[in-house]
Amino acid sequence: MTHPLTEINHRLGGIAYGGDYNPEQWPRDIWHEDVRLMREAGVNLVTLGVFSWSRIQPRPGAYDWSLHDEVLDLLHAHGIAVDLATPTAAPPPWFTRQHPEARPVTASGTRLAPGSRQVFCPSSPAYAEAADAVVTELAARYADHPAVALWHVHNEWGNHNALCYCDVSADAFRSWLHERYKNLETLNEAWGTDFWSQRYADWEEIEPPRDTTAFRNPGQELDYRRFSSDALLQRHRSEVAVLRRITPHLPITTNVMGTLEKKIDGHAFATECDLVSIDHYLPAADPDGHIDLALNADLARGMAGGRPWMLMEHSTSAVNWQPVNVAKQPGETRRNSLTHLARGADAVMFFQWRQSRAGAEKWHSAMLPHGGTDSRVWKETSALGAELASLQEVTGTRVRSDLALLFDWHNWWALELQARPSGEFRYLDAVRDWYEALWSQNITCDLVAPGTDLTSYRAVVAPALYLLSEQDAAHLSDYVERGGHLAVGCFSGVVDEYDRMWQGSHPGALREVLGLVVDEYLPLRPHERVRLEDGTHVRQWTERVEPRGCATYLRFADAADGGPARGGPAITRHAFGNGTAWYAAARLPAPSLQALLRALSDEAGIAPVIPASAGVEAVRRIGDRESYLFLINHTEESVRVPVVGEELGTAEIRNGEAVVPPGGAVVIRETAAPVSPHPKRTFT
Ligand code: GAL
Numbered sequence: 001m002t003h004p005l006t007e008i009n010h011r012l013g014g015i016a017y018g019g020d021y022n023p024e025q026w027p028r029d030i031w032h033e034d035v036r037l038m039r040e041a042g043v044n045l046v047t048l049g050v051f052s053w054s055r056i057q058p059r060p061g062a063y064d065w066s067l068h069d070e071v072l073d074l075l076h077a078h079g080i081a082v083d084l085a086t087p088t089a090a091p092p093p094w095f096t097r098q099h100p101e102a103r104p105v106t107a108s109g110t111r112l113a114p115g116s117r118q119v120f121c122p123s124s125p126a127y128a129e130a131a132d133a134v135v136t137e138l139a140a141r142y143a144d145h146p147a148v149a150l151w152h153v154h155n156e157w158g159n160h161n162a163l164c165y166c167d168v169s170a171d172a173f174r175s176w177l178h179e180r181y182k183n184l185e186t187l188n189e190a191w192g193t194d195f196w197s198q199r200y201a202d203w204e205e206i207e208p209p210r211d212t213t214a215f216r217n218p219g220q221e222l223d224y225r226r227f228s229s230d231a232l233l234q235r236h237r238s239e240v241a242v243l244r245r246i247t248p249h250l251p252i253t254t255n256v257m258g259t260l261e262k263k264i265d266g267h268a269f270a271t272e273c274d275l276v277s278i279d280h281y282l283p284a285a286d287p288d289g290h291i292d293l294a295l296n297a298d299l300a301r302g303m304a305g306g307r308p309w310m311l312m313e314h315s316t317s318a319v320n321w322q323p324v325n326v327a328k329q330p331g332e333t334r335r336n337s338l339t340h341l342a343r344g345a346d347a348v349m350f351f352q353w354r355q356s357r358a359g360a361e362k363w364h365s366a367m368l369p370h371g372g373t374d375s376r377v378w379k380e381t382s383a384l385g386a387e388l389a390s391l392q393e394v395t396g397t398r399v400r401s402d403l404a405l406l407f408d409w410h411n412w413w414a415l416e417l418q419a420r421p422s423g424e425f426r427y428l429d430a431v432r433d434w435y436e437a438l439w440s441q442n443i444t445c446d447l448v449a450p451g452t453d454l455t456s457y458r459a460v461v462a463p464a465l466y467l468l469s470e471q472d473a474a475h476l477s478d479y480v481e482r483g484g485h486l487a488v489g490c491f492s493g494v495v496d497e498y499d500r501m502w503q504g505s506h507p508g509a510l511r512e513v514l515g516l517v518v519d520e521y522l523p524l525r526p527h528e529r530v531r532l533e534d535g536t537h538v539r540q541w542t543e544r545v546e547p548r549g550c551a552t553y554l555r556f557a558d559a560a561d562g563g564p565a566r567g568g569p570a571i572t573r574h575a576f577g578n579g580t581a582w583y584a585a586a587r588l589p590a591p592s593l594q595a596l597l598r599a600l601s602d603e604a605g606i607a608p609v610i611p612a613s614a615g616v617e618a619v620r621r622i623g624d625r626e627s628y629l630f631l632i633n634h635t636e637e638s639v640r641v642p643v644v645g646e647e648l649g650t651a652e653i654r655n656g657e658a659v660v661p662p663g664g665a666v667v668i669r670e671t672a673a674p675v676s677p678h679p680k681r682t683f684t
Helices: 004-012 028-041 066-077 093-098 125-142 167-181 184-191 218-246 266-271 289-303 332-342 376-390 409-415 427-439 470-481 590-604
Strands: 016-021 045-048 081-085 148-152 277-279 309-313 345-350 403-406 445-448 459-462 485-488 516-523 529-531 537-539 541-547 551-555 569-576 579-584 616-622 627-633 639-642 645-648 657-660 665-670
Touching: 004 016, 004 081, 004 148, 004 345, 016 309, 016 376, 028 066, 028 376, 045 066, 045 345, 066 081, 066 125, 093 125, 125 218, 167 184, 167 218, 184 218, 218 266, 218 409, 266 289, 277 289, 289 309, 289 332, 289 427, 289 445, 332 345, 332 376, 332 616, 332 627, 332 665, 403 427, 409 427, 427 445, 427 590, 459 470, 459 590, 470 485, 470 569, 470 579, 485 590, 516 569, 537 541, 541 569, 551 590, 569 590, 579 590, 616 639, 627 639, 627 657, 657 665
Parallel strands: 016 045, 016 345, 045 081, 081 148, 277 309, 309 345, 403 445, 403 459, 459 485, 485 579
Antiparallel strands: 516 541, 529 537, 551 569, 569 579, 616 627, 627 665, 639 657, 645 665
């Protein structure tokens, strides 16, 4: 079956290109200018109506479709397709006035006021009714409009309101717990409520983990996060059900936020869409923000099960919500866009088409900035549109990864609960360490959930997999036993899915497969450095490991600067069944982590896309007949890379070498088939 995004691209005649379109912010004559300029920029798809609820339904029960009617017709007449949004991310003023009880409440008991967006409690029955009603009317009205190519459900579920602590949420939490645990005894056991005399004798005694005197119960906190993500997932499902009933012919997506959003289990939402889309914004404080971009793109592809995915939002230049909003450099948006494309995106979209004149996001960049067409951003936007059109043949091809990196929101929530060994040890930092060590060697990986079928991967890496259920632990052991290669980062396999310690020595869930026990976790003081035998230095985290069958690959220095685990194993390798399991007993510095990953990849038969060259990113997309090599140069020097292939788009090949200009990116259609450097792995 053809993937829905491939079908959309087929209809559009190329890669989907465009952005959020908010015509309600502008008078009618501007709409005409908009469509003309959209054509000029190569825009073929826009997301319409994300924040249009107060226009569509100005009063309870009263609908006004005039704007949508006119704009949809106008767009269609100009050959621009529409990703039609349900407007439920911004309930209108009449709703919040009529239903003050539906406004979300913070952990300290403050009921939030209207005047922003997502001002609703995820468990509010009044919101559910109003949202489903407007979605029903919208779907019925435009079911057969020829401009509509797909549905965009809500906008970034839970971005602002995921955690609500009101009484309605408390009731819904109790029902959710009842469903999960069936009886109080099981709940008491799971949450360890005998600690600090928290044993519950009645469901009504349970409250959300509101602000309290000291540490909250971690089991309660973790379940509240799960419940909160599920409450919004219920809302998502409800909108999806309406859309499926009325428009079964239209595909559905919702824009998830990848690692930008801790509160929402992105995997759960991605599974409930016909096609996966994500938003990504560069963190300005990160000098290597492009690595965060690549990581999120690989997460999107992992969530999409390797199929094409949409980049629903990114920015043409500065955003307006970071402490300092740095403008993008000339060429940066192009590089970012081609990186997403390289990593499997078949749609490149922005927030937003025209920069707002008023409102909270007037300082956020757009495809058409305040300065209009006489601006750098506009020139780059239209050049990018033309370039993407020339890369049309890439759509539908796939990125193939032989390595999976396990990424899990539940684990993220658990690892960062209160009262743990080191408040400095953050989940995303650990994930980034491992990802970056792969990225810098041009080893492509999919970021997937721990329960994913791993049989097609030659190797799996699991950074800081602190929370591990019995089932997922068995899944990993089984993977290794049957011939897989696994590398596990420090502070993994420590607690079960209720945040209760696995019994016996650490790491309870993984002792056997790793062939070791951790005698003690030994976090370091801020600024403390511990030397490894290879001369590099560890910060933040070490462990005292006792081998129980594993071999030691690298040790902490056996000297005063070797830290609290001096002379002990820092990296181990264990032959287990037909495979191997590696362990890093520290937050390893880049060179040691890279060495570990090189050894793992060699053993697993995984080759980099091209040999590593500092600052040059290489990714390959593979089709039925051709493959496409993307080379992205993050340095300020021109780089030459040997290739066997032809130029595509703006690429230039001289004497068998692709020339990648400083800060540039090129795409090569490969003629000699490096389609699979290794046959796919087969399990014994
Ligand atoms: C996203 C959101 C957009 C816009 C954008 C600004 O989180 O979906 O509506 O606010 O951020 O960067």
